[in-house]
Structures are given as structure tokens and as C-alpha cells.
Amino acid sequence: MTGVISYVLLLGNLQQTYLAAAIAISLLPYLLLFLEKRYKESIRGGVLLLAAGLVQKFLLQDAKGVWASLFLFLTVIFLRMAPGIMMGKYAFVTTGMSDLVCALKKMRLPDQIVIPMTVMARFFYTVREDYRQVKDAMYLHGLTTARLLVHPVRLLEYRTVPLLMCLTRTADEVAVSALTRGMEVGKRRSSISGTKLTGIDYAFFALMLLVIGVYIRGKYA
Structure with a gap:
């Protein structure tokens, strides 16, 4: 659709x-x-x-x-x-991640496609939450978006740099999360989700x- x-x-x-x-x-x-x-x-x-x-x-x-x-x-x-x-x-x-993985598996897509898609979806969701936390922390210090736009260097220092530091940590955590959920290439994975049309x-x-x-x-x- x-x-x-x-x-x-x-x-x-x-x-x-x-x-x-x-x-x-x-x-x-x-x-x-x-x-x-x-x-x-x-x-x-x-x-x-x-x-x-x-x-x-x-x-x-x-x-x-x-x-x-x-x-x-x-x-x-x-x-x-x-x-x-x-x-x-x-x-x-x-669409929940469990339902998405189950549906993609039923479509017989290879693991080389399913795993990156699920990891990417979790990564973008976590990025949004990290950005919201960084933005709230800057707001508590009086560094609002309107004030930072006037000083682009401060915008880079106080918002972009902390976000990049969070992203490096998030990437590792999402990869580990995929492994703990049993998502490995070539390995069968059970699921509690049942998807059907x-x-x-x-x-x-x-x-x-x-x-x-x-x-x-x-x-x-």
C-alpha cells in the first residue's frame, strides 16, 4: 500500500x-x-x-x-x-518487530535481508528516543532550538556531538540485542507471533x- x-x-x-x-x-x-x-x-x-x-x-x-x-x-x-x-x-x-520478523520469514526472505531490516528498524526508533533525551537535557540548561540556531557552532557542540556519541553506543546495543533474540544467519528461530492474511x-x-x-x-x- x-x-x-x-x-x-x-x-x-x-x-x-x-x-x-x-x-x-x-x-x-x-x-x-x-x-x-x-x-x-x-x-x-x-x-x-x-x-x-x-x-x-x-x-x-x-x-x-x-x-x-x-x-x-x-x-x-x-x-x-x-x-x-x-x-x-x-x-x-x-507492526511489532516480532510480527515483522515472523512475516518476513514466512515470505522466505533470506536472513541477509531480514536481520538488517529488523536491526535498522530498532536503530531508528532508538535514535529518535536518544535525540529526544538530548533535546530535553539541553532545554533544561536553557539551550533551546531558537537560541542554538543563532549559534550554529553551539548547536553542533551541544546537540549533534552528544547525539553522535549516543549513536555509537546504540549501534552496539542493537547488534547485541539481535544476537540475544536468536537472529543469526542460517539458524532457525522460533517465534511466539502467528501471522496470516x-x-x-x-x-x-x-x-x-x-x-x-x-x-x-x-x-x-
């Missing part, structure tokens, strides 16, 4: 031929996030998406100049790139096939 939504919206042909379908596909990730009770992200994203659509339709038809180009660039981001990114975020936040999965697969069909028809018909 992430790949299909990103592809058909980024090229822009669907918006020109089947506007209603493009709007529905664009709102789908935000609807799924809303169903996962991530209300703030879904409502804010949906409002920005609709606002960008209205701005592009009514305000940027004949507009010219630097500001028009800037607003056009922002609307392209919200209308064509943001839905695919949010779909990827939905897949990431609703259900009716809703097949429904979304069919929906994505329909979207691809509509896109091809609009492009070549």
Missing part, C-alpha cells in the same frame, strides 16, 4: 484524470491512523491535505512569482508525497490492484 500510494500520487496523473479517486486514496492513510486512535496526526494531516488542495485549485491557477512557486512546492509535498509517507508511518507504528488484507490488496488499474486506464486510455 505504501508503494502503490506513493507511486500513483507522486506522478500526478491520477489527480488529473480521476480527482475523486485521488482524494480518496490520499485520505486513506489518515483514516487508518484515526482508526488507530492517533487522532492528532490524522486530523492535522487531513486538514493540511484539504487546505493544500483548495490552495492549489483556487489560489495558484494564475499566480506567478517567488511566493507562488513556494506555495506550489508546499502543496505538491502535501498532496503527492505526504500520503505515501503517512502510509509508511502507519505500517511502521502498527485475513479478509481485510485481501480487501486492501484488491483495492490497491483497483487503484493501479484506474491509474493505468487514466494514463493510457
Whole structure:
């Protein structure tokens, strides 16, 4: 779903031929996030998406100049790139590592792909937490982002350098965590997760096939 939504919206042909379908596909990730009770992200994203659509339709038809180009660039981001990114975020936040590993194993992907993917996912999550802790520590010392932007050297010294030190430690800890979970190349691994496709999965697969069909028809018909 992430790949299909990103592809058909980024090229822009669907918006020109089947506007209603493009709007529905664009709102789908935000609807799924809303169903996962991530209300703030879904409502804010949906409002920005609709606002960008209205701005592009009514305000940027004949507009010219630097500001028009800037607003056009922002609307392209919200209308064509943001839905695919949010779909990827939905897949990431609703999938546990155990379920992901079990699913990839059932797909018979080699360990040389499964292990780096799981380690990378854990690494990025840990990086976000480390950055948040560094940012909070700097805030307690009065080193806010606004003040650090005026002094880029301090930004590098007080935020970037501590983060890099945390990353070196995090990389080792994530690698050790993968080993303790029994993730080795060529070794069978048991799992408490049970993954299988259900009716809703097949429904979304069919929906994505329909979207691809509509896109091809609009492009070549």
C-alpha cells in the first residue's frame, strides 16, 4: 500500500484524470491512523491535505512569482508525497518487530535481508528516543532550538556531538540485542507471533490492484 500510494500520487496523473479517486486514496492513510486512535496526526494531516488542495485549485491557477512557486512546492509535498509517507508511518507504528520478523520469514526472505531490516528498524526508533533525551537535557540548561540556531557552532557542540556519541553506543546495543533474540544467519528461530492474511488484507490488496488499474486506464486510455 505504501508503494502503490506513493507511486500513483507522486506522478500526478491520477489527480488529473480521476480527482475523486485521488482524494480518496490520499485520505486513506489518515483514516487508518484515526482508526488507530492517533487522532492528532490524522486530523492535522487531513486538514493540511484539504487546505493544500483548495490552495492549489483556487489560489495558484494564475499566480506567478517567488511566493507562488513556494506555495506550489508546499502543496505538491502535501498532496503527492505526504500520503505515501503517512502510509509508511502507519505500517511502521502498527507492526511489532516480532510480527515483522515472523512475516518476513514466512515470505522466505533470506536472513541477509531480514536481520538488517529488523536491526535498522530498532536503530531508528532508538535514535529518535536518544535525540529526544538530548533535546530535553539541553532545554533544561536553557539551550533551546531558537537560541542554538543563532549559534550554529553551539548547536553542533551541544546537540549533534552528544547525539553522535549516543549513536555509537546504540549501534552496539542493537547488534547485541539481535544476537540475544536468536537472529543469526542460517539458524532457525522460533517465534511466539502467528501471522496470516485475513479478509481485510485481501480487501486492501484488491483495492490497491483497483487503484493501479484506474491509474493505468487514466494514463493510457
